[in-house]
Amino acid sequence: MDNLNKFKDDNKLWNKNFFLLWQGQLVSCLGDAFYSIALGFWVLDKTGSSTIMGILMAAVSIPRIIIGPFAGVIVDRFDRKKLILLSDFIRGIGMLFVGYATFNDFLEVWMVIVIGVICGICSAFFNPAMSSIVPDLVSNNNLLKANSAQQMATSTTNLVGTMSGGFIYSIFGAYAMFLFNGISYILSTISEVFIDVPKIEKKNTQLTLKEDFKEGLKFTFKLKGLVILIGVALGLNFFFAIFSILMKPWFNMDPSLGVAKYGIITAFESVGIIIASILLTNININPQNRSKVMLSSLFLQSIFFFLGVFINKFYIMCVCFFIACFFNTVSNTVSTSAMMLTIPQDMRGKVMSIATTCCMAIHPIGTLIGGVLGDIFDPRIIIIICFTICIIGTIPIFFSKITKKVLNYNPETQTLEDIKN
Incomplete structure (x- = not known):
């Protein structure tokens, strides 16, 4: 140490x-x-x-x-x-x-x-x-x-x-x-x-690459709260992939929006991400409050995306998407940091890569399904349905004690055994 x-x-x-x-x-x-x-x-x-x-x-x-x-x-x-x-x-x-x-x-x-x-x-x-x-x-x-x-x-x-x-x-x-x-x-x-x-303090050095990979999977599934967080990330990435692929045809089809306004709203989203990042870089969040911050942000991002699409007024949309991306950045950053703290140094590479790869793999599936749905139905209606599902799907996580334990984990005062059950 x-x-x-x-x-x-x-x-x-x-x-x-x-x-x-x-x-x-x-x-x-x-x-x-x-x-x-x-x-x-x-x-x-x-x-x-x-x-x-x-x-x-x-x-x-x-x-x-x-x-x-x-x-x-x-x-x-x-x-x-x-x-x-x-x-x-x-x-x-x-x-x-x-x-x-x-x-x-x-x-x-x-x-x-x-x-x-x-x-x-x-x-x-x-x-x-x-x-x-x-x-x-x-x-x-x-x-x-x-x-x-x-x-x-x-x-x-x-x-x-x-x-x-x-x-x-x-x-x-x-x-x-x-x-x-x-x-x-x-x-x-x-x-x-x-x-x-620093060099990694290697454990189980006799394991083959295949056995080592299985160790990463075994560790991941032992922490049910971690599995839930990865599952939430998968679900959100899927619906956000549909949203991202349908935004352009939606803006292109709506005479009140258009390509120029698409560029403007993308800038508002980027500014929301940047401001959230600057804020998080300069404040301290108590480990005991991480779950409150993350889960609230998770819920609010879906709410504001939904409101922006549902109201469909460009200036309101700019404000809503700005706020939504702000909360999206907060929830992502807090959850990622909590996962990094939870995973031991010698497991971090494989566990984080498993989570990242799953989230990456779901994105092309979402874009494919979104593209097909967009050719059949009104893109805006599909996006509204997606964010409605996100809002409803987020609610049960507020009551998940094992997820809160992972988010609030403090390696300086706790051990992994404290959050496995």
């Missing part, structure tokens, strides 16, 4: 290790935002096909879904810092190649797909490794703030990328934005070289 605590500073969130990790993520997330926008324009210019864009997105996500659970096992067995450095470096080289090929006018769609698959594999290892080390770099009291700071970095860069990406593309072209993304990953790699990451 003393060996682990030397990497933390109980009085500082922005210690050297976390700051280096955060600033690297900030730069690479901005690069990703630019890359995503430039890639969309490049595909349309090159092929004129939105189907190709869907294939490219699948090329990145499918490897993460397939490899994700097993990547977490490897993260718990090997040097997490080396996995993070290698993942970012490979992605950087891949993005630099895409930029170079675009500049010299020999980039083909199949090349982008191959790079997308490679980057997806790297992400499958990078994400659980990142989730695994954050609790080791900051104190338990600062973990919620650390997760909020990371969410703030992602949301801010997405907003900046969305607002400026088209303008930058029109001036410099796709190659410059591709190169920027590659450089951002290399800079992130350089920053991460100087991070001190």
Whole structure:
């Protein structure tokens, strides 16, 4: 324990290790935002096909879904810092190649797909490794703030990328934005070289990868409250996937809305996420109050999304979606932080990757079902039904004592045995 605590500073969130990790993520997330926008324009210019864009997105996500659970096992067995450095470096080289090929006018769609698959594999290892080390770099009291700071970095860069990406593309072209993304990953790699990451105290070292994976599943299902939280995340991701895929046709079909207002409301959502992240980065939430904060936010996010869609007045919708995304960020950050505290260091990679992969896998299913329903019924009606189900489905969780135990778990005063029943 003393060996682990030397990497933390109980009085500082922005210690050297976390700051280096955060600033690297900030730069690479901005690069990703630019890359995503430039890639969309490049595909349309090159092929004129939105189907190709869907294939490219699948090329990145499918490897993460397939490899994700097993990547977490490897993260718990090997040097997490080396996995993070290698993942970012490979992605950087891949993005630099895409930029170079675009500049010299020999980039083909199949090349982008191959790079997308490679980057997806790297992400499958990078994400659980990142989730695994954050609790080791900051104190338990600062973990919620650390997760909020990371969410703030992602949301801010997405907003900046969305607002400026088209303008930058029109001036410099796709190659410059591709190169920027590659450089951002290399800079992130350089920053991460100087991070001190504690070694995992390995247990059951004789286990095979298959047995180790089973250990992660066994641990997860022993904590019923943790299973409920993962189940809630699965359900919400499913309905939010339907919501996200139907928003564009809804706005496109409604003469009072339109494409321009879609961009405005997306900005309101991003600002709600950013403000919630800034707030959570600067306040302390008592462990005993985490369940109250998380469950209330979980309920309120569905209420405000429902109200925005149901009332269907643009300015009211902007306010409701802003508030809904604010509470969505609070509930996600608090629940993720609670899960990180609950999972032991040597289990964190595989358990978090199992949860993340399940949530990722449900998203394409939701978008597929949402797309089919949107072709048959009024998209707005489908969205209203989805949020109605979310509101009703959230209510029983308020009465789940085992879920509250997981959310309120304090490793400094409790043991895992205290929350298993």
